[in-house]
Amino acid sequence: MITFLFYLFGGVAIGGAIGVVAARSPVGSLLFMVTSLGAVAGTFVLLEAHFLAAIQIIVYAGAIMVLFLFVIMLLNLGHDYQRDLKLGAFAVLSFGVIGAIAGILAVQLAGTDVAGGAAGAAGLAGGSPVDAAIAEHGAVGAIAQSLYTTYVVPFEITGILLLVAIVGALVLAKRDV
Amino acid sequence: MVTEALLLSAFLFVIGTAGVLVRRNAIIMFLCIELQLNAVNLSFVAFSRMFGIEGQVFVFFVMTVAAAEAAVGLAIIISIFRHYETVNVDSFNLLKW
Numbered sequence: 001m002i003t004f005l006f007y008l009f010g011g012v013a014i015g016g017a018i019g020v021v022a023a024r025s026p027v028g029s030l031l032f033m034v035t036s037l038g039a040v041a042g043t044f045v046l047l048e049a050h051f052l053a054a055i056q057i058i059v060y061a062g063a064i065m066v067l068f069l070f071v072i073m074l075l076n077l078g079h080d081y082q083r084d085l086k087l088g089a090f091a092v093l094s095f096g097v098i099g100a101i102a103g104i105l106a107v108q109l110a111g112t113d114v115a116g117g118a119a120g121a122a123g124l125a126g127g128s129p130v131d132a133a134i135a136e137h138g139a140v141g142a143i144a145q146s147l148y149t150t151y152v153v154p155f156e157i158t159g160i161l162l163l164v165a166i167v168g169a170l171v172l173a174k175r176d177v
Numbered sequence: 178m179v180t181e182a183l184l185l186s187a188f189l190f191v192i193g194t195a196g197v198l199v200r201r202n203a204i205i206m207f208l209c210i211e212l213q214l215n216a217v218n219l220s221f222v223a224f225s226r227m228f229g230i231e232g233q234v235f236v237f238f239v240m241t242v243a244a245a246e247a248a249v250g251l252a253i254i255i256s257i258f259r260h261y262e263t264v265n266v267d268s269f270n271l272l273k274w
Contacts (some may be wrong), residue, residue: 094198165245172252
Protein backbone atom coordinates (compact mmCIF):
# COMPACT_ATOMS: atom_id res chain seq x y z
CA MET A 1 0.00 0.00 0.00
CA ILE A 2 2.77 2.41 0.95
CA THR A 3 4.67 1.55 -2.20
CA PHE A 4 1.55 2.12 -4.30
CA LEU A 5 0.94 5.49 -2.60
CA PHE A 6 4.56 6.44 -3.15
CA TYR A 7 4.34 5.76 -6.88
CA LEU A 8 0.97 7.57 -7.03
CA PHE A 9 2.41 10.69 -5.36
CA GLY A 10 5.56 10.44 -7.46
CA GLY A 11 3.55 10.28 -10.67
CA VAL A 12 1.42 13.25 -9.67
CA ALA A 13 4.54 15.22 -8.68
CA ILE A 14 6.25 14.56 -12.02
CA GLY A 15 3.04 15.29 -13.97
CA GLY A 16 2.59 18.55 -12.09
CA ALA A 17 6.21 19.51 -12.73
CA ILE A 18 5.82 18.86 -16.46
CA GLY A 19 2.63 20.94 -16.33
CA VAL A 20 4.56 23.84 -14.77
CA VAL A 21 6.96 23.87 -17.70
CA ALA A 22 4.39 23.19 -20.41
CA ALA A 23 1.31 25.20 -19.34
CA ARG A 24 0.45 28.18 -21.52
CA SER A 25 -0.87 30.64 -18.97
CA PRO A 26 1.09 31.59 -15.83
CA VAL A 27 -1.91 30.87 -13.61
CA GLY A 28 -2.19 27.35 -15.03
CA SER A 29 1.52 26.87 -14.41
CA LEU A 30 1.03 27.99 -10.83
CA LEU A 31 -1.85 25.58 -10.21
CA PHE A 32 0.25 22.69 -11.59
CA MET A 33 2.99 23.80 -9.20
CA VAL A 34 0.59 23.61 -6.24
CA THR A 35 -0.36 20.07 -7.35
CA SER A 36 3.28 19.07 -7.55
CA LEU A 37 4.06 20.57 -4.13
CA GLY A 38 1.10 18.74 -2.58
CA ALA A 39 2.25 15.43 -4.06
CA VAL A 40 5.78 15.99 -2.76
CA ALA A 41 4.25 16.70 0.67
CA GLY A 42 2.58 13.28 0.37
CA THR A 43 5.95 11.63 -0.23
CA PHE A 44 7.29 13.54 2.81
CA VAL A 45 4.58 11.84 4.89
CA LEU A 46 5.58 8.44 3.49
CA LEU A 47 9.19 9.22 4.43
CA GLU A 48 8.08 9.92 8.05
CA ALA A 49 8.66 13.69 7.82
CA HIS A 50 5.18 14.70 8.98
CA PHE A 51 6.10 18.16 10.26
CA LEU A 52 7.79 19.07 6.99
CA ALA A 53 4.78 17.81 5.03
CA ALA A 54 2.53 20.19 7.01
CA ILE A 55 5.01 23.07 6.54
CA GLN A 56 5.23 22.29 2.83
CA ILE A 57 1.45 22.60 2.45
CA ILE A 58 1.04 25.65 4.71
CA VAL A 59 4.09 27.71 3.80
CA TYR A 60 4.99 26.57 0.27
CA ALA A 61 1.68 25.68 -1.34
CA GLY A 62 -0.17 28.21 0.81
CA ALA A 63 1.87 31.33 1.38
CA ILE A 64 4.56 31.38 -1.30
CA MET A 65 2.29 30.24 -4.14
CA VAL A 66 -0.35 32.81 -3.15
CA LEU A 67 2.40 35.45 -3.29
CA PHE A 68 3.18 34.32 -6.86
CA LEU A 69 -0.53 34.42 -7.70
CA PHE A 70 -0.79 37.98 -6.32
CA VAL A 71 2.08 39.09 -8.54
CA ILE A 72 0.69 37.35 -11.66
CA MET A 73 -2.69 39.01 -11.14
CA LEU A 74 -1.13 42.37 -10.22
CA LEU A 75 0.87 42.38 -13.45
CA ASN A 76 -2.18 41.07 -15.39
CA LEU A 77 -0.18 38.36 -17.14
CA GLY A 78 -2.93 35.81 -17.72
CA HIS A 79 -4.36 37.30 -20.90
CA ASP A 80 -1.67 37.07 -23.54
CA TYR A 81 -1.38 33.38 -24.32
CA GLN A 82 1.67 33.73 -26.54
CA ARG A 83 4.12 30.85 -26.47
CA ASP A 84 7.32 31.84 -24.77
CA LEU A 85 9.25 28.62 -25.31
CA LYS A 86 12.75 29.08 -26.63
CA LEU A 87 13.12 26.98 -29.75
CA GLY A 88 15.91 26.46 -32.25
CA ALA A 89 19.59 25.97 -31.50
CA PHE A 90 19.27 27.16 -27.92
CA ALA A 91 16.60 24.56 -27.16
CA VAL A 92 18.78 21.79 -28.58
CA LEU A 93 21.65 23.00 -26.42
CA SER A 94 19.34 23.19 -23.38
CA PHE A 95 18.11 19.66 -23.84
CA GLY A 96 21.70 18.51 -24.30
CA VAL A 97 22.61 20.02 -20.92
CA ILE A 98 19.49 18.56 -19.29
CA GLY A 99 20.19 15.16 -20.81
CA ALA A 100 23.76 15.27 -19.50
CA ILE A 101 22.52 16.08 -15.97
CA ALA A 102 19.91 13.31 -16.17
CA GLY A 103 22.50 10.86 -17.47
CA ILE A 104 24.94 11.65 -14.66
CA LEU A 105 22.18 11.25 -12.05
CA ALA A 106 21.01 7.96 -13.59
CA VAL A 107 24.55 6.56 -13.68
CA GLN A 108 25.09 7.59 -10.06
CA LEU A 109 21.83 6.05 -8.84
CA ALA A 110 21.50 2.99 -11.11
CA GLY A 111 22.45 -0.28 -9.54
CA THR A 112 23.46 1.22 -6.20
CA ASP A 113 21.05 0.23 -3.44
CA VAL A 114 21.59 3.49 -1.55
CA ALA A 115 19.41 2.70 1.44
CA GLY A 116 20.64 -0.86 1.91
CA GLY A 117 24.27 0.14 1.63
CA ALA A 118 24.10 2.95 4.18
CA ALA A 119 21.92 1.00 6.59
CA GLY A 120 24.38 -1.87 6.40
CA ALA A 121 27.27 0.50 7.03
CA ALA A 122 25.55 2.01 10.06
CA GLY A 123 24.68 -1.43 11.40
CA LEU A 124 20.93 -0.80 11.33
CA ALA A 125 18.64 -3.78 11.08
CA GLY A 126 15.80 -2.18 9.10
CA GLY A 127 15.23 0.67 11.57
CA SER A 128 15.95 4.31 10.78
CA PRO A 129 17.55 6.70 13.30
CA VAL A 130 14.71 9.13 12.56
CA ASP A 131 12.11 6.59 13.71
CA ALA A 132 13.79 6.36 17.12
CA ALA A 133 13.88 10.16 17.48
CA ILE A 134 10.21 10.47 16.46
CA ALA A 135 9.19 7.71 18.87
CA GLU A 136 10.98 9.52 21.69
CA HIS A 137 10.02 13.17 21.05
CA GLY A 138 7.14 13.11 18.57
CA ALA A 139 7.17 14.33 14.96
CA VAL A 140 7.57 18.03 15.83
CA GLY A 141 9.68 17.49 18.92
CA ALA A 142 12.29 15.49 17.03
CA ILE A 143 13.03 18.48 14.78
CA ALA A 144 12.64 21.03 17.57
CA GLN A 145 15.10 19.13 19.78
CA SER A 146 17.81 19.57 17.16
CA LEU A 147 16.70 23.00 15.93
CA TYR A 148 16.70 24.73 19.33
CA THR A 149 19.92 23.19 20.67
CA THR A 150 22.50 22.35 17.98
CA TYR A 151 21.21 24.70 15.30
CA VAL A 152 20.00 27.61 17.41
CA VAL A 153 22.45 30.13 15.90
CA PRO A 154 21.43 29.39 12.27
CA PHE A 155 17.82 29.57 13.46
CA GLU A 156 18.33 33.11 14.80
CA ILE A 157 20.21 34.12 11.65
CA THR A 158 17.20 32.88 9.66
CA GLY A 159 15.04 35.33 11.62
CA ILE A 160 17.38 38.20 10.68
CA LEU A 161 17.33 37.02 7.05
CA LEU A 162 13.53 37.15 6.98
CA LEU A 163 13.56 40.69 8.43
CA VAL A 164 16.08 41.82 5.81
CA ALA A 165 13.98 40.18 3.07
CA ILE A 166 10.81 41.97 4.23
CA VAL A 167 12.52 45.36 4.27
CA GLY A 168 14.26 44.66 0.96
CA ALA A 169 11.04 43.60 -0.77
CA LEU A 170 9.26 46.73 0.48
CA VAL A 171 12.05 49.02 -0.72
CA LEU A 172 12.28 47.29 -4.12
CA ALA A 173 8.55 47.28 -4.81
CA LYS A 174 7.88 50.86 -3.68
CA ARG A 175 7.17 53.29 -6.48
CA ASP A 176 9.25 56.14 -5.11
CA VAL A 177 12.14 55.36 -2.81
CA MET B 178 11.80 3.67 -0.76
CA VAL B 179 14.84 5.92 -0.25
CA THR B 180 16.30 5.08 -3.65
CA GLU B 181 12.96 5.72 -5.34
CA ALA B 182 12.64 9.06 -3.53
CA LEU B 183 16.11 10.05 -4.75
CA LEU B 184 15.16 9.11 -8.30
CA LEU B 185 11.94 11.15 -8.02
CA SER B 186 13.98 14.06 -6.70
CA ALA B 187 16.36 13.76 -9.66
CA PHE B 188 13.44 13.74 -12.13
CA LEU B 189 11.88 16.82 -10.52
CA PHE B 190 15.23 18.64 -10.51
CA VAL B 191 15.80 17.90 -14.19
CA ILE B 192 12.29 19.07 -15.11
CA GLY B 193 12.89 22.27 -13.13
CA THR B 194 16.18 22.82 -14.94
CA ALA B 195 14.41 22.32 -18.27
CA GLY B 196 11.85 24.94 -17.27
CA VAL B 197 14.49 27.50 -16.34
CA LEU B 198 16.34 26.94 -19.61
CA VAL B 199 13.36 26.77 -21.97
CA ARG B 200 10.80 29.32 -20.80
CA ARG B 201 11.13 33.08 -21.30
CA ASN B 202 8.53 34.29 -18.80
CA ALA B 203 10.46 35.48 -15.73
CA ILE B 204 7.76 34.34 -13.30
CA ILE B 205 7.64 30.83 -14.78
CA MET B 206 11.44 30.64 -14.60
CA PHE B 207 11.17 31.65 -10.96
CA LEU B 208 8.53 28.94 -10.34
CA CYS B 209 10.87 26.39 -11.91
CA ILE B 210 13.65 27.47 -9.54
CA GLU B 211 11.22 26.78 -6.67
CA LEU B 212 10.63 23.36 -8.26
CA GLN B 213 14.38 22.69 -8.15
CA LEU B 214 14.56 23.76 -4.49
CA ASN B 215 11.67 21.42 -3.74
CA ALA B 216 13.42 18.52 -5.48
CA VAL B 217 16.51 19.12 -3.36
CA ASN B 218 14.29 19.22 -0.25
CA LEU B 219 12.93 15.81 -1.21
CA SER B 220 16.41 14.35 -1.47
CA PHE B 221 17.34 15.87 1.92
CA VAL B 222 14.29 14.20 3.50
CA ALA B 223 15.17 10.89 1.81
CA PHE B 224 18.74 11.07 3.13
CA SER B 225 17.48 11.96 6.60
CA ARG B 226 15.94 8.46 6.69
CA MET B 227 19.48 7.12 6.67
CA PHE B 228 21.59 9.72 8.45
CA GLY B 229 19.36 11.22 11.15
CA ILE B 230 17.09 14.19 11.74
CA GLU B 231 19.58 16.87 10.61
CA GLY B 232 18.40 16.51 7.01
CA GLN B 233 14.90 17.58 8.01
CA VAL B 234 16.27 20.54 9.98
CA PHE B 235 18.14 21.64 6.88
CA VAL B 236 14.97 21.37 4.79
CA PHE B 237 13.39 23.76 7.31
CA PHE B 238 16.15 26.30 6.63
CA VAL B 239 15.90 25.81 2.86
CA MET B 240 12.17 26.54 3.00
CA THR B 241 12.78 29.74 4.99
CA VAL B 242 15.40 30.95 2.55
CA ALA B 243 13.07 30.05 -0.34
CA ALA B 244 10.33 32.21 1.21
CA ALA B 245 12.72 35.16 1.60
CA GLU B 246 14.01 34.64 -1.94
CA ALA B 247 10.48 34.54 -3.36
CA ALA B 248 9.56 37.82 -1.65
CA VAL B 249 12.66 39.68 -2.87
CA GLY B 250 12.62 38.11 -6.34
CA LEU B 251 8.97 38.96 -6.95
CA ALA B 252 9.62 42.52 -5.77
CA ILE B 253 12.42 42.75 -8.34
CA ILE B 254 10.11 41.37 -11.05
CA ILE B 255 7.43 43.97 -10.17
CA SER B 256 10.07 46.70 -10.29
CA ILE B 257 11.31 45.51 -13.71
CA PHE B 258 7.74 45.25 -15.02
CA ARG B 259 7.12 48.90 -14.08
CA HIS B 260 10.10 49.86 -16.20
CA TYR B 261 9.72 47.61 -19.28
CA GLU B 262 5.97 46.70 -19.21
CA THR B 263 6.87 43.04 -19.79
CA VAL B 264 8.32 40.05 -17.93
CA ASN B 265 9.87 38.44 -21.01
CA VAL B 266 13.53 37.96 -20.09
CA ASP B 267 14.68 38.54 -23.69
CA SER B 268 13.59 42.18 -23.31
CA PHE B 269 16.02 42.83 -20.47
CA ASN B 270 19.17 43.17 -22.58
CA LEU B 271 20.76 46.33 -21.16
CA LEU B 272 23.80 44.42 -19.88
CA LYS B 273 23.97 41.94 -22.74
CA TRP B 274 26.56 43.41 -25.10
